[in-house]
Amino acid sequence: MSDLKRGLSEAVAAAFAAAGLPAELGRVTPSDRPDLADFQCNGALAAAKTARRDPREIAAGVTATLAADPRLSAVEIAGLGFINMRVSDTALSERANEIAADPRLGASSVAAMRRILVDYAGPNVAKPMHVGHLRSSIIGEAIKRIYRFRGDMVVGDAHFGDWGYQMGLLIGAVMDENPFVKALMEQLNGRTTPITSEEEKTAFAALESRVSLDDLDRLYPEAAAKGKAEIEYRERARKLTAELQSKMPGYHLLWRHFARVTKVALERDFHALGVDFDLWKGESDVDDLIAPMVKELDDKGLLVDDQGARIIRVARQGDKRDLPPLLVVSSEGSAMYGTTDLATVLDRKTSFDPDHVLYVVDQRQADHFEVVFRAAYLAGYAAEGSLEHIGFGTMNGIDGKPFKTREGGVLKLNDMIEMTRTKARERLREADLGAELDPDTFDDTAHKVAVAALKFADLQNFRGTSYVFDLDRFSSFEGKTGPYLLYQAVRVKSLLRKAQGEGVKTGPITVADPAERDLVLLLDAFDQALTDAYEKRAPHFVAEHAFKLAQAFSRFYAACPILSAEPVLRASRLALADTTLRQLEQALDLLGIAAPERM
RNA sequence: GCGCCCUUAGCUCAACUGGAUAGAGCACCUGCCUUCUAAGCAGGCGGUUGCAGGUUCGAGUCCUGCAGGGCGCGCCA
Structure with missing residues (x-):
């Protein structure tokens, strides 16, 4: 099953090929101008450059072929040579029903399963976790879930710092x-x-x-x-x-x-926090591997004596900078940070044999990992390119400097969750939400709201950029926030309960209203968001999709009465709401966020 | 000193192989709860994408230089 974008791309690619042009030019993207089209293809512009022809003329040829496509209600050439496509209501309805019936809610899977290990969080014995660990935990968990959902065999390892x-x-x-x-x-x-x-x-x-x-x-x-x-x-x-x-x-x-x-x-x-590890391997677990590893590295001739220490030189021709060597044995004879990391690579090769390892660690350690990875490749512990550092920016306070408490200390993870939870309780009471809930359920709801607020605040940003942690802003719970997403999910749940109480059932989806069209187009875009998140190891694509979907639903909810509509329309709209909820909850789950039943 | 990253609306952030009018949220302004949860919806305001060049039919995106900010650079992890 493929989404509209992919299906249309094939058709447009075929049209380009028929015109004697490269099929790759047929790539279709969601339109930048929703007022003009649902989808567009810019291939004619690209073709014009190499073929030295008028882009509009090329577009005309392609458009003529596409005109007969039953999925399209309109195909037009606009501007310099954009091919604009409007999808028919029938095609949209079909796609909506397809997604509604799909357990994966319209998401595709990877072509070939890979064994992936995600190394994240990295808590330490005794040293309390601080906000720096929060990003690794949140981003790593999301990446783990996204990879797993796409069909890879994924193992998450906490990489416990227990041996220094x-x-x-x-x-x-x-x-x-x-x-x-x-x-x-x-x-x-x-x-x-x-x-x-x-x-x-x-x-x-x-x-x-x-x-x-x-x-x-x-x-x-x-x-x-x-x-x-x-x-x-x-x-x-x-x-x-x-x-x-x-x-x-x-x-x-x-x-x-x-x-x-x-x-x-x-x-x-x-x-x-909704973060759970499959493995909780500590640095201590590889301690026994270090001595034999050092011997083996020595036998392979990789170790060099230098200033009393034993190192592996990892510089390569063409390096723009002098990368330091990997310090394997210090002048005092002890193993170093990088030694443990290298031994961990070896341990993972023998225990899990991953095709790919993702290290979700602060961007500042980029050079360190580059050194370790190169050493691992030299030693034959991992295939070239199979180790990847997924760096992220620092979390700063509103002063733009690394986040601290008012007292100047580092804020502990627990305190942060508790602060957010307190805010959530206050807001629930203010808004007079959850008043009918029993105390335990109320607390559970407040907790879910708090987790959603914290996680979504982090995950809506591209992981590489540092961001400002402003608790007041995050817990305002309005606009582009985790609680907004939960709120939309809860509204649908409430609607579904009511429908069930009235004996109203879902039925085939028929798209007609503009708000319904927009909602289905977004449901259809789920797969692309997932693919982007997967390929760029960037959960914010999924976060962005979840937000847009919630927004589209909210518009639909405001514009289209559901339970009071005529039976056939009512069944269609109810199915649309139900499908939206399922996809929204799936997307939230990939971000490690759970929605309550009521709030 | 060498290297990496960043600079987009008042604030916090997006922007898919270089494409049309650079988008969201917050803040501010105007409407909308006798009808499915108003933590909502509709609309408005807000931009020389740090600066200067270059490549291109077309640049936030690619190249060069400059300014400002962050970070890393062997015995901590």
Whole structure:
């Protein structure tokens, strides 16, 4: 099944070919001038250049062939040689019924399924998530869903930051504060026999009541600051980190406790945001791969000694700049950020063997990934071009600088959601919406409104551009916002409930009113929005489509009475509303946004 | 210093292989709730696409230069 644009493109391409011109010129796009046409083709203008002929003359030839097409009610040449097409109401009605009957709501699938891994969010142990993680989570989740919906086999990986210097800092800080933990560490680290599972259970239970996530959140900033200021403190943390990485029993157990409490809380927060991972692989998971990998890289002759460190040079001929090498082993003998990333590429090759990996990470790390990717290609861990960095801009405050709270700190993800939720509750009450809902449903609705507000605010922008996070604006809930989209969806749901109550059924769609035409043309444009989002890894195409669809529905809703119409018309309009709702909810779902039943 | 990205309406952002009159939302102004949810709808106001050149029948889009802003550039992640 193909959309109108594609179907017409084929016809126009054939017409160009019949005129002895390249078929590619027959590409049809939605019209820039809806007052004149539904679709247009600019091919005659392009042809004129190479064929050195009058574009209007070329267009005339093509138009003559197209005139007989039953789908078109009008074909005209306009301006310098634009071919304008108006689709007949019959063809539009047919297409509407096709979409209504399609479980995919008019969306096509990829021709060949690929195995895709999406690496996003990247939360860390102890370090609280901040707004920077928000964009990666939101964009990554949307990309994952869009790829999956298009038919690829997609796996989303949180890429948990659980294996660095921050762990040494935390271990030290917790021991300093808690004599029990210090004693436990001394006891376990001194062990010569393995810890039994029974002992392990007891130790975890003891830690559970003594070291909470709040403690970690509180201790980490202090420890990080102290580590910056005091050499001795820093050295101890380094030593503890090394001891952890050499799997000293006590530290390793304590670390597992840190990782577990953090992960539990993070998964809960992510889930509340509509972000769920298939894999929750940590940096620690590839630790064992590093030593053999380094040996293998050495055997392959890729490692070079330089200033006491071991590096891989990745510069290529024709580079415009001096790309730094990948630092594989530091002069102190430890693995670096890039080492872990490289080992992760290798791990993924053996475990999932992806055709393509998308790294949804801040644009500022573009050079870092370029270096890692090149090293991976050199090592044969991934096919050239199969690793791709999906960069995004920073989220700034209204002052244009990276987003901070009033106090100057970094705003935590949780606080941001809670702030938005509070706004949502206020707005619901102000607008006297949801008054009849029970408290739990009301809260659930407020939560969905908040998530929609946050996510849509982010996803309506192209991911590459930095954008201004203005909570007041986002939570005004008017105009181009997530809540607007939910509101339109809820209006249809309410309408459908009422129709059901009156025993009114949907029927075949017949398009006549201009508002109906516009709505169907938008329903038809869903596939193009998806294709653009997929090919450019840019969810804002889907967000834009959802908004335009909601807008078109709202116009239709205002212009065309539904339940009070004559039975046949009523059934048609009800079907149109129902189809719109299903496509709108599908688009919202791809953005990771869920609509409530009422608001 | 080298490199990458950005600059579009008062504000926040779009603009599909270069195409017609550069579009939305907010703000401001005017209408519309006895009729399916007014977080809505209809209409109005608002532009030398940072500046200067170039390529082209045609440039927000491609090329060059300049100005302003952001970011990155080996032992943090």
